[in-house]
Amino acid sequence: MEWTLFFQFLIIGLATGALIALIALGYTLVYGIIELINFAHGEVFMIGAFFSATVVSLIGVTKDSAGAAIIATLVVAMLLSMIASALLNAGIDRLAYRRLRQAPRLAPLIAAIGVSFILQNIGIYWKGANPITPPALIPSKYRTYNILKEWPILRDWFADSTLRLRLLDVIVIGTTIPLLIILTWFVYRTRIGTAMRATAQDREAAALMGIDINRTIATAFLLGGALAGAAGTIALFYNNSARFNMGFKYGLYAFTAAVLGGIGNLTGAVIGGFLIGLIWAYSDGFMGLYISGWGSQWTNSVIFSILVLVLVFRPAGLFGESTPEKV
16 A cells, blocks of 8 residues: 555545535534524535635735735635625525524525525626636645655655645645634633523523523524635635535535534534545545546545445434434
8 A cells, every 4th residue: 555645645635624624513503503404504605715716806916926915815815705704694594594493494494495596696696607716826736745754664664755745735724723623612612602502402491591592593603604704715725716506515515524423513513524525535536546447426425325324323423412302
């Protein structure tokens, strides 16, 4: 086995998984509180990517600009995208979901699907049906590192001592992990986070204790939208493109990650996202080197086969808890 390739795809899988985890947290935050699968969340992610592309285009920075200007542009684009996506997500809740709080569960689900189609058409009207390409502000070329230079004792394990990495992979991981840590701190260490967890546990009891339920739910939508906006910015530069239907693919993988980890569980959503990213990377790249005829077309089959197997033995997901129906 080429261990250098193994570790190379490990880095790619972690970067992809971190991106999926950001989107999956938006699904699990909302579901944990109001038990709604917000199928429009993937399109909020897409709008975030489009908004970042617009900001970068308006600023006019290029790859030849000063490094400080490029970094400042990326930070501003991400922050503005997070704000815009957060407001969009909260607006969707205010206009489409809040009125259906007491309706049968099928009604808000259909509303979410409808909002998803509306946002897709807004994306087509805004940027067109063809993929958009942002300026290449971050180098996407692979750099080669000799991993045996400092540890020659590992020579017996590696047939090739070179490891090819991209700066993009490192930036994605280095950007995503702090966001995940900040969200975890917010949910478990702040009063609003405590209110969110109380509302998720028992909405009626939380209301009796003086918690503003609508405000708490709006906060969850704001946080989920902000994470989707950050993920949209990251995906825009990581893939060097964005398209009006990109939210469907990433949204489906993120929803799968949330279900795999135990929807409603923050830790489960993060771990599920990283698992999906690793499976994606190894199926697309690593397995094709050793299995004749194997290609990226098998990735979806592998991911959903693993999901089905996990749900057969763990219906609530890896970290979810089975709860009895209230009567």
